[in-house]
Amino acid sequence: MADSNRQFLLAKRPEGKPDPDTFELIEADVPAAGPGEVLVRTLYLSVDPYMRGRMRDRESYAEPWAVGDPLRGGVVGEVVESNHGAFEAGDVVTGNLRWADYVAVEGHELHPVDPDLAPISTALGVLGMPGRTAYFGMLEVAEPDPGDTVVVSGGAGAVGSVAGQIARMNGCRVVGVAGSEEKVSFLTDELGFDEAINYAATDDYRTALSEAAPDGVDAYFDNVGGPITDAVFSHLNVDARVAVCGQIALYNRESVPTGPRKLGTLIETRARVEGFLVSDFEPRFRRATERLGRWVRGGDLRYRETVTDGLENAPEAFLGLFEGENVGKQLVKVAERGE
């Protein structure tokens, strides 16, 4: 075990796009596990778009970080030392932990990960928060019916790629929107989406959507907001459902973003637009994760991970989310298990 522990703090609040100066890397001693605590060595770290919101000095659903606070997020790690009855050295665990090589946390903050069930990194992706977000947002908010045309923006991301496949399993015609030809191929060739639009290759999203969804849109799972969402709203069918999951196109905007007013569309279509947070479904997480796991093992649900190596590169991995550099779940690999 190393005797130095690296850890990232919020150096300053970003204005607009975060950059490397947003983050400060400090070194300290590896903490000791106190009574009831567990010392965890980080193996994988998750970076997620919602973290941008916590960097802002504004109340939101996720409490804002103070300048100087440690950054936190989903982590999969290995127990080094345990003073808690539920865990022992060598166990793989997950929790919402600091961006650090090592953390000492109370046992109740951790959940076990079964390394025999699926690769442990999936606890941060398809079998973790992003997978469950897709599961509940699609099934409970977007409500896909067989034969529906379902559009998913951010289709190649950690959440969108799962959301689209769940719609496909429900007998829908699935159209993904993503930002490169590589992603478009991933969606149509690997994940079985019926169509995918490369938004980076056109300015005319409405025409692209007319071609990809000629019968209109019955359900829309929105991860991005902005002009892509405007175009989808122009194609909503009667009784359409819109699940608002994220608005990554707007997260780095300091001034209030503006766009065409679309509420009138909802009158004609009687469409429903609804935001959701996966945390509201917490009492049902266990069954969701079990079903997602069954689908993954059965080959119905595929996933990809983009892995950046080294804790020191976590800021770069996070910043890449806003450039669309990841295909599937963006992870940071911090250490190898059992080393």
Add this chain to the structure above:
Amino acid sequence: MADSNRQFLLAKRPEGKPDPDTFELIEADVPAAGPGEVLVRTLYLSVDPYMRGRMRDRESYAEPWAVGDPLRGGVVGEVVESNHGAFEAGDVVTGNLRWADYVAVEGHELHPVDPDLAPISTALGVLGMPGRTAYFGMLEVAEPDPGDTVVVSGGAGAVGSVAGQIARMNGCRVVGVAGSEEKVSFLTDELGFDEAINYAATDDYRTALSEAAPDGVDAYFDNVGGPITDAVFSHLNVDARVAVCGQIALYNRESVPTGPRKLGTLIETRARVEGFLVSDFEPRFRRATERLGRWVRGGDLRYRETVTDGLENAPEAFLGLFEGENVGKQLVKVAERGE
């Protein structure tokens, strides 16, 4: 009976705000009632904001009028001559009829109005389409619960004034938004709204709303759209419901109106925004009208009408809707019953 029949046609499609040139008044002979038909003499004519949509050359939920087409809308009239078994001379009827002194229509296009139940003009207002729009939009879409704060824009209009009172009957704290001190007094002194905001007296809708709805907004019944709606979206509580009924602030805009993007708000609040059309609830109209009638007779539901005299002044009455000149339901009185 007069031997001349005045009738309004759509003279041309308005660009932006309609004006008197939008309308053409022609004269013709009074039609005769053919087999199965009923000759109806117009007593009251309804002008409604949704008619602006029919003047546009664009598919919407209401089919567009062609240039030269007769204008149509809700009418209460008196049967002059009937070749249909369900009606006889002297009966009061309602239907979606031409803006004219007389019309000959098939009997199945008419519904009877009971003049002993309520003033016959209410069949176009509180006991007609506007009342039912308020009823279904509030109860089925905005879903007010006791103790909720409910905001109604266009609060002093035909729909809004009923919607707010239904929320009040459901034990809610009701805040109306309207465009004059007279309307504010009408809402708070006559209709029992808890608060009313005069939007014409301030540019700072957000502050006005913070004061009128200090605990935030649980349900919003939107008749207007635009900046008032933006302000309400900034005050939505968790699990808020927004019923999108109309967007009168935008109906005369030729270019696509823009405004702040608000979908992000829906994530934090898990709010639901849903458009509706009263026509979707048609199978339940009878019971809705019965309940509205009971509330009116019991004094729980009050209404006001703004009556413009003379068919020739129907365009002026219609144009006044967009200037907020009406309090309650705007009607045109065309003739006196039994004269």
